[in-house]
Amino acid sequence: MHTSALVLFSGGQDSTTCLAYALDRYERVETIAFDYRQRHSVELEARLVVLQNIRDQFPQWAAKLGEDHLLDLAVLGAVSETALTRETAFAMESGGLPNTFVPGRNLLFLTLAAAVAYRRDLQVIVTGVCETDFSGYPDCRDDTMKAMQLALSLGMDKRYLIETPLMWIDKAATWHLAAQVGGAALVDLIVEHTHTCYLGDRQHRHAWGYGCGACPACDLRAKGYAGYIASGAHQSV
Numbered sequence: 001m002h003t004s005a006l007v008l009f010s011g012g013q014d015s016t017t018c019l020a021y022a023l024d025r026y027e028r029v030e031t032i033a034f035d036y037r038q039r040h041s042v043e044l045e046a047r048l049v050v051l052q053n054i055r056d057q058f059p060q061w062a063a064k065l066g067e068d069h070l071l072d073l074a075v076l077g078a079v080s081e082t083a084l085t086r087e088t089a090f091a092m093e094s095g096g097l098p099n100t101f102v103p104g105r106n107l108l109f110l111t112l113a114a115a116v117a118y119r120r121d122l123q124v125i126v127t128g129v130c131e132t133d134f135s136g137y138p139d140c141r142d143d144t145m146k147a148m149q150l151a152l153s154l155g156m157d158k159r160y161l162i163e164t165p166l167m168w169i170d171k172a173a174t175w176h177l178a179a180q181v182g183g184a185a186l187v188d189l190i191v192e193h194t195h196t197c198y199l200g201d202r203q204h205r206h207a208w209g210y211g212c213g214a215c216p217a218c219d220l221r222a223k224g225y226a227g228y229i230a231s232g233a234h235q236s237v
């Protein structure tokens, strides 16, 4: 029986949905994020705002929501040259991966999350990785997650469960999942306070939230929200 979880929580739509999912299921939930000198610190600021709004608007969850961990991972920016950590344009590279790919990022995140989970005695690690709708990052794949679950469980001699609620659903279904666990109030919170845009744009407000409206992350978020609205699912929450 699992009762406690550590959520990889970046302050974006996906990880906020995962946090709500965990708060809905588990008795004790903590959050973790990594500062690897992202081009924009907007995400790191957004996550604190989201946490505060969850505490304010969802008292039944506030009681379960424990410590927030922010780990300094400047070393990741030092070893990788990507569009997320440098002022370079977004592009596809010859290997078919976008230049936003930070090699090994999720592997490092999960390893450090497991170390924190070990110390905090948390059983489940929840992450918003997704194979369905994203850029084909190899460290987001289901097989990678299963391999990490095994490696971390063996290497730390503790039975971890890595849970990936978004693995097989698209962005429209991610909005729908948020509506299922937190109702219209959670959808509104995600629209207003989570941050996804690669360019760090908090000036332009769309129906789906803030962003430049043109980068790949905005494009996915906008299309997902449009699909969610078109499905009519929002009318029943």
Ligand code: ZN
Pocket: 196, 197, 198, 199, 200, 201, 211, 212, 213, 214, 215, 216, 217, 218, 219
């Ligand atoms: Zn954008």
